[in-house]
Amino acid sequence: MIGQRELGIAELLYDTIMKCEIDLRSIFYSNSLLSGGTTLFSGFADRMKKEMTVLAPPNARIRIVAAPERQxxxxxxxxxxxSLSTFQTMWITKQDYNEFGPSIVHRKCI
Structure with a gap:
């Protein structure tokens, strides 16, 4: 939007990692997984690593995982x-949704 400052993807990733428990942050810095077709743009992974290196603590090991099939x-x-049997308890049928509305998502999935 014109005239509005929005966070970039690296800033959003950094903010998300900073909201996690301190003991987990190094794991997330070193295992950030790109997904979606937009991440296939030339230089995307390199730019993400460069921007995260600037944002993260100096001792953080930054690794951006960019699988070829990420789209x-x-x-x-x-x-x-x-396909996991444990996930089947979270399935929401049309009947469930019609009976309970959107709140069924909170009831079954959270």
Whole structure:
């Protein structure tokens, strides 16, 4: 939007990591996974690493994981998740949704 300052992707990632427990932050700095077709733009992973290196603490090891099939990562992850027996308790049927509305998501998934 014109005239508004929005956070960049690296800043959003940094803010998200900083909201995590301090003991987990180094794991997230060294295992940031890119997903989605937009991340296939030339130089995206290198720029993300460069920007995260500036934002993160000096001793943080920054590693950006950019799998070649990342444009399908969300679909692949959803496919794996839906095949787990433990996930089946979170399935929401049309009947559930019609009976309880959007609140059924909080009841079954959170």
């Amino acid at each position: 399908l990562s969300a679909w692949i992850g959803g496919s794996i998740l839906s």
